[in-house]
Amino acid sequence: xxxxxxxxxxxxxxxxxxxxxxxxxxxxxxxxxxxxxxxxxxxxxxxxxxxxxxxxxxxxxxxxxxxxxxxxxxxxxxxxxxxxxxxxxxxxxxxxxxxxxxxxxxxxxxxxxxxxxxxxxxxxxxxxxxxxxxxxxxxxxxxxxxxxxxxxxxxxxxxxxxxxxxxxxxxxxxxxxxxxxxxxxxxxxxxxxxxxxxxxxxxxxxxxxxxxxxxxxxxxxxxxxxxxxxxxxxxxxxxxxxxxxxxxxxxxxxxxxxxxxxxxxxxxxxxxxxxxxxxxxxxxxxxxxxxxxxxxxxxxxxxxxxxxxxxxxxxxxxxxxxxxxxxxxxxxxxxxxxxxxxxxxxxxxxxxxxxxxxxxxxxxxxxxx
Amino acid sequence: xxxxxxxxxxxxxxxxxxxxxxxxxxxxxxxxxxxxxxxxxxxxxxxxxxxxxxxxxxxxxxxxxxxxxxxxxxxxxxxxxxxxxxxxxxxxxxxxxxxxxxxxxxxxxxxxxxxxxxxxxxxxxxxxxxxxxxxxxxxxxxxxxxxxxxxxxxxxxxxxxxxxxxxxxxxxxxxxxxxxxxxxxxxxxxxxxxxxxxxxxxxxxxxxxxxxxxxxxxxxxxxxxxxxxxxxxxxxxxxxxxxxxxxxxxxxxxxxxxxxxxxxxxxxxxxxxxxxxxxxxxxxxxxxxxxxxxxxxxxxxxxxxxxxxxxxxxxxxxxxxxxxxxxxxxxxxxxxxxxxxxxxxxxxxxxxxxxxxxxxxxxxxxxxxxxxxxxxxxxxx
Numbered sequence: 001x002x003x004x005x006x007x008x009x010x011x012x013x014x015x016x017x018x019x020x021x022x023x024x025x026x027x028x029x030x031x032x033x034x035x036x037x038x039x040x041x042x043x044x045x046x047x048x049x050x051x052x053x054x055x056x057x058x059x060x061x062x063x064x065x066x067x068x069x070x071x072x073x074x075x076x077x078x079x080x081x082x083x084x085x086x087x088x089x090x091x092x093x094x095x096x097x098x099x100x101x102x103x104x105x106x107x108x109x110x111x112x113x114x115x116x117x118x119x120x121x122x123x124x125x126x127x128x129x130x131x132x133x134x135x136x137x138x139x140x141x142x143x144x145x146x147x148x149x150x151x152x153x154x155x156x157x158x159x160x161x162x163x164x165x166x167x168x169x170x171x172x173x174x175x176x177x178x179x180x181x182x183x184x185x186x187x188x189x190x191x192x193x194x195x196x197x198x199x200x201x202x203x204x205x206x207x208x209x210x211x212x213x214x215x216x217x218x219x220x221x222x223x224x225x226x227x228x229x230x231x232x233x234x235x236x237x238x239x240x241x242x243x244x245x246x247x248x249x250x251x252x253x254x255x256x257x258x259x260x261x262x263x264x265x266x267x268x269x270x271x272x273x274x275x276x277x278x279x280x281x282x283x284x285x286x287x288x289x290x291x292x293x294x295x296x297x298x299x300x301x302x303x304x305x306x307x308x309x310x311x312x313x314x315x316x317x318x319x320x321x322x323x324x325x326x327x328x329x330x331x332x333x334x335x336x337x338x339x340x341x342x343x344x345x346x347x348x349x350x351x352x353x354x355x356x357x358x359x360x361x362x363x364x365x366x367x368x369x
Numbered sequence: 370x371x372x373x374x375x376x377x378x379x380x381x382x383x384x385x386x387x388x389x390x391x392x393x394x395x396x397x398x399x400x401x402x403x404x405x406x407x408x409x410x411x412x413x414x415x416x417x418x419x420x421x422x423x424x425x426x427x428x429x430x431x432x433x434x435x436x437x438x439x440x441x442x443x444x445x446x447x448x449x450x451x452x453x454x455x456x457x458x459x460x461x462x463x464x465x466x467x468x469x470x471x472x473x474x475x476x477x478x479x480x481x482x483x484x485x486x487x488x489x490x491x492x493x494x495x496x497x498x499x500x501x502x503x504x505x506x507x508x509x510x511x512x513x514x515x516x517x518x519x520x521x522x523x524x525x526x527x528x529x530x531x532x533x534x535x536x537x538x539x540x541x542x543x544x545x546x547x548x549x550x551x552x553x554x555x556x557x558x559x560x561x562x563x564x565x566x567x568x569x570x571x572x573x574x575x576x577x578x579x580x581x582x583x584x585x586x587x588x589x590x591x592x593x594x595x596x597x598x599x600x601x602x603x604x605x606x607x608x609x610x611x612x613x614x615x616x617x618x619x620x621x622x623x624x625x626x627x628x629x630x631x632x633x634x635x636x637x638x639x640x641x642x643x644x645x646x647x648x649x650x651x652x653x654x655x656x657x658x659x660x661x662x663x664x665x666x667x668x669x670x671x672x673x674x675x676x677x678x679x680x681x682x683x684x685x686x687x688x689x690x691x692x693x694x695x696x697x698x699x700x701x702x703x704x705x706x707x708x709x710x711x712x713x714x715x716x717x718x719x720x721x722x723x724x725x726x727x728x729x730x731x732x733x734x735x736x737x738x739x740x741x742x743x744x745x746x747x748x749x750x
Contacts, residue, residue, distance in 0.1 A: 019514050019515025021515045022515075023515075023726055023728055023729065024513070024514040024563075024564060024725065025726045026441070026514060058445065059434055059442060060437060060442045065444070074446075074515045074517060076444075078441075108419070108420060109412065109416050112417055113417075115417075115419065116417040145475055146475055149476075149477075254467070
């Protein structure tokens with residue numbers, strides 16, 4: 001027995017309270033500081049806490065609240081007397097062992113940074129790779145189903161039916177078929193149509209659907225302009241860009257959301273960083289589709305330049321208007337510059353006769369939107 | 370006093386049979402809290418937000434352990450690591466659900482354009498479930514006098530009620546809100562326990578409606594006249610808090626509050642003031658950054674503009690993070706701590722003697738619910 005065993009700590013007016021963790025009864029106790037901490041309540045078997053087991057629990061500033069790893073988990077001893085508290089703290093060497101320390105914070109920071117770096121690497125390298133590898137493997141029926149779904153949406157926006165003037169249809173089919181053959185796409189793998197709309201645009205949907213909006217035809221001066229743009233869209237089909245984009249965007253938005261969680265303003269950060277990586281991914285896909293279009297047009301002995309001129313007529317100069325880093329397409333002037341470089345004099349026959357071209361322009365009938 | 374075993378030694382404690390209502394005291398230090406959330410916000414920044422689990426835990430530990438009911442402070446025993454694990458589990462469960470949502474959505478869209486929009490509602494239901502389960506986690510980590518609170522009841526049953534009431538609120542343009550809150554609170558409180566005491570909620574929708582119906586009428590006005598909105602919202606929140614506190618029962622213990630209707634005016638306006646000030650500073654910073662970039666002779670126009678807008682963009686990002694960080698601190702100070710303190714100082718606890726000898730029971734709940742709530746971005750009390 002040590003000499004401290006008999007020492008009776010001064011009991012002051014401030015009571016020591018013990019909660020045994022089994023009932024909410026407030027027990028006023030006295031303490032004896034010997035080999036271990038004895039918690040004494042008249043008429044009740046004393047409770048003994050070994051100093052090594054005693055830990056600090058959260059408490060208001062004026063109270064020392066203790067718990068013991070060998071007692072019921074919610075048993076609490078509350079010491080309000082400062083001198084007594086100091087004596088006990090001096091004996092309990094492992095009092096604060098379980099608390100968050102500088103080292104544990106550093107550990108959290110370290111692991112978080114590691115997790116963030118790995119997520120960023122996955123976003124920059126893993127997801128694009130997965131998208132490139134997986135997109136061609138997506139079964140045709142699934143791709144077609146997704147395409148059907150987006151076609152229904154598109155038609156809800158742009159009007160129910162595609163344009164069906166017979167002569168225009170024939171000209172359009174001829175143009176599309178020539179491009180498709182040059183592109184080496186399967187016969188059954190694509191459908192194309194013209195939709196009535198006042199927006200000059202063209203797009204490809206999953207499952208081999210290509211749509212040209214009527215206003216683009218109105219703005220076009222010759223078949224080569226439309227052909228170049230169709231070839232660009234065929235490039236998207238050939239490269240499975242829709243499925244790649246879907247996988248890529250789904251993957252990155254999930255991962256970026258995971259990274260930023262619910263930090264204040266995180267939705268803005270998530271939105272911005274998503275837009276940034278998705279725009280750069282999309283620009284790359286667009287550049288590749290342009291390359292594809294240039295090849296096709298050369299194969300047909302036509303120049304890719306007219307298509308870029310048509311785009312330039314529609315969009316005008318784009319640089320300098322806002323943050324071009326968020327643009328989903330390369331800037332039109334850059335595309336025009338590139339296509340101009342690839343401009344060769346025509347060596348092949350015209351893709352459509354004048355009559356066919358006029359029929360194509362009238363495919364949506366006289367009904368102007 | 371016939372039980373000698375219970376008589377304490379030393380100055381004898383007076384035990385008056387009809388106890389006067391006891392108060393709830395808050396002993397937390399505001400500066401300490403500010404330092405904690407500032408440091409926490411910075412750590413959140415360098416950890417890309419992962420520190421949020423530990424910061425939320427620290428905030429709760431501070432608020433709980435400084436809140437003393439009848440002289441005995443509460444304690445929060447939850448830990449950040451539990452929240453992180455709960456979040457990771459929730460992610461593992463949410464991922465296939467998101468995928469299923471996507472695939473089902475496609476089938477709907479094939480049938481009819483935009484037909485999948487109502488599927489969004491299923492996420493609302495899931496969010497309600499998460500709110501219930503998150504509350505269960507927090508309660509089982511709340512300890513007072515060595516006994517924990519706990520909850521039974523089913524998260525899905527709660528979610529079902531919340532959905533039906535939500536529909537009714539929607540159909541009545543918000544008029545049914547008091548009854549929705551009363552019903553949901555009754556469900557939550559009746560499944561709340563402190564040891565072997567069962568909770569209950571006695572507030573009724575009609576009383577809440579009488580306290581706030583005119584706010585409902587004024588809501589369209591607040592949308593038109595911007596400065597009226599914070600006043601209106603502060604009025605609504607104060608009335609809601611008071612009505613809620615007045616209705617709470619646990620065993621024989623009841624609460625009451627004398628929260629004045631204008632209690633939150635100052636707090637909301639302080640937040641708006643800080644927000645305006647910080648936005649102006651951010652605006653100046655942006656202007657300065659743009660000027661600096663322009664002075665350096667970098668134009669964001671012309672060919673290859675994409676590559677050259679990067680310096681300005683990164684300066685914007687840094688400024689934005691600083692802004693978000695500062696707003697984080699402001700909101701936690703005013704909307705969490707100060708509201709907590711303001712509400713607590715008005716609370717009185719009646720018949721606390723009924724909780725003098727409660728037997729501990731109830732099991733710890735997992736943090737999965739908090740994880741879902743985090744993953745779905747829902748919050749509830």
